Amino acid sequence: MTEKKTTQTIWREPNGTPLSCLEKIKVLNENLEEIKELSQDALEDAILMGGDEKQLRSVLMQIVDELVNPYGNKGQ
Numbered sequence: 001m002t003e004k005k006t007t008q009t010i011w012r013e014p015n016g017t018p019l020s021c022l023e024k025i026k027v028l029n030e031n032l033e034e035i036k037e038l039s040q041d042a043l044e045d046a047i048l049m050g051g052d053e054k055q056l057r058s059v060l061m062q063i064v065d066e067l068v069n070p071y072g073n074k075g076q
Helices: 022-048 053-065
Strands: none
Touching: 022 053
């Protein structure tokens, strides 16, 4: 099992101002940790099943690139 690490990300509003709501920051950090854990599991599975690490990394990056903002450019 991997050790959970606290992110050092300073979450910001679209105008660059740091978020100040601790609950929002907590949720964002928890979401990021979940994404990291799932991605790590997928990478390990791919390698163990003989898949290509570079391909899996590329697919994960493509998934991020294809994410859609359902709220438009709110705040920008």
